[in-house]
Amino acid sequence: MSKWKSIGQLLLxxxxxxxxxxxxxxxxxxxxxxxxxxxxxxxxxVSRDDINWVLSKQLDIPxxxxxDVIPNDELLGKxxxxxxxxxxxIPLHETDEQITIVTEDPLNDTAIDLIRNSFNxxxxxxxxxxxxxxxxxxxxxxxxxxxxLINFLEGIVERIRETSFYRLDFLPxxxxxxxxxxxAGISRHIATLQGAFTKQDIFGAFDGLxxxxxxxxxxxxxxxxxxxxxxxxxxxxxGTPVISGRYGLCLPPDITFTDTAIxxxxxxxxAGNPVPGYGYFxxxxxxxxxxDSVSVIDAAPDDFRECYIDAYIPGKCPSCNADGCGDCNDLxxxxxxxxxxxxxxxxNRRLKEGIHGKD
Ligand SMILES: [Zn+2]
Numbered sequence: 001m002s003k004w005k006s007i008g009q010l011l012l013x014x015x016x017x018x019x020x021x022x023x024x025x026x027x028x029x030x031x032x033x034x035x036x037x038x039x040x041x042x043x044x045x046v047s048r049d050d051i052n053w054v055l056s057k058q059l060d061i062p063x064x065x066x067x068d069v070i071p072n073d074e075l076l077g078k079x080x081x082x083x084x085x086x087x088x089x090i091p092l093h094e095t096d097e098q099i100t101i102v103t104e105d106p107l108n109d110t111a112i113d114l115i116r117n118s119f120n121x122x123x124x125x126x127x128x129x130x131x132x133x134x135x136x137x138x139x140x141x142x143x144x145x146x147x148x149l150i151n152f153l154e155g156i157v158e159r160i161r162e163t164s165f166y167r168l169d170f171l172p173x174x175x176x177x178x179x180x181x182x183x184a185g186i187s188r189h190i191a192t193l194q195g196a197f198t199k200q201d202i203f204g205a206f207d208g209l210x211x212x213x214x215x216x217x218x219x220x221x222x223x224x225x226x227x228x229x230x231x232x233x234x235x236x237x238x239g240t241p242v243i244s245g246r247y248g249l250c251l252p253p254d255i256t257f258t259d260t261a262i263x264x265x266x267x268x269x270x271a272g273n274p275v276p277g278y279g280y281f282x283x284x285x286x287x288x289x290x291x292d293s294v295s296v297i298d299a300a301p302d303d304f305r306e307c308y309i310d311a312y313i314p315g316k317c318p319s320c321n322a323d324g325c326g327d328c329n330d331l332x333x334x335x336x337x338x339x340x341x342x343x344x345x346x347x348n349r350r351l352k353e354g355i356h357g358k359d
Pocket of ligand 1: 320
């Protein structure tokens with residue numbers, strides 16, 4: 001006897017319907033040509049989930065609890081959004097040889113063949129609730145609104161306000177945007193925002209918070225890397241080169257040239273090199289220190305004697321050893337303020353002590 005059982009038999013066997021329900025379903029199936037399972041759902045005799053579950057038994061394929069699925073952004077990006085939502089498919093994993101998906105309808109050969117052919121890989125099929133697949137997909141593609149984005153950024157700014165993290169790096173993907181913070185040689189992933197964001201969205205959020213900034217963009221094949229340097233502080237010294245290493249950095253006074261792009265800062269102009277007689281704001285290494293210059297700490301000249309340093313020095317959080325915990329606001333580091341006139345030796349010693357501990 002064949003191992004293959006009909007959907008009707010299985011529904012009865014698992015007690016999901018009775019003879020009467022099945023009879024009505026078969027009647028509709030014959031009259032309309034609709035699949036038996038679908039007819040049973042239409043008649044309200046069983047749920048979609050019941051059918052999926054039974055199908056997974058019949059086809060001996062795994063049944064996935066879709067609520068527990070967290071879609072992989074990169075893998076999702078390889079499919080068209082419309083295709084996945086229409087066919088109610090979530091790609092789960094991909095290896096060199098195969099790709100695993102969860103689908104409402106494991107008998108949807110058109111869609112499964114399309115995946116097999118476009119990836120040129122074996123497709124492992126599992127099944128799960130279509131309604132929930134659609135919900136998970138819609139959530140994955142959902143985009144935060146501008147007020148939400150502003151709120152989100154404000155939360156990040158709060159967390160890094162008194163730290164050495166002066167730069168925010170945005171790595172927008174197809175369905176989410178990774179945000180890292182950077183400063184004093186440390187880059188840390190701080191948040192991932194759901195949705196596909198453009199440079200304009202991110203600029204709009206900073207505008208909403210009234211935070212002017214300098215920025216750099218790097219574009220790869222189809223990805224953007226955006227570095228934002230919020231500048232909100234004013235220096236409290238003049239006549240000495242300044243090295244700034246804190247959130248909000250500090251602006252040279254008056255007209256200033258800088259090696260980055262500029263947003264929302266009047267009196268700032270871009271220039272590859274310092275312009276004699278004017279302030280210069282350097283984010284990249286190699287700029288000589290002058291009386292009117294401000295450099296970020298990571299671009300500090302290698303060998304200087306007297307610079308005014310306004311920075312936070314990071315030290316590994318003793319509670320979590322940089323893993324991130326409640327004590328350090330999940331940043332992995334604690335920060336000590338360093339303010340005053342120092343030499344590069346002083347600065348390097350403080351940085352070394354902070355990160356590696358005292359000898
Ligand atoms: Zn910690």
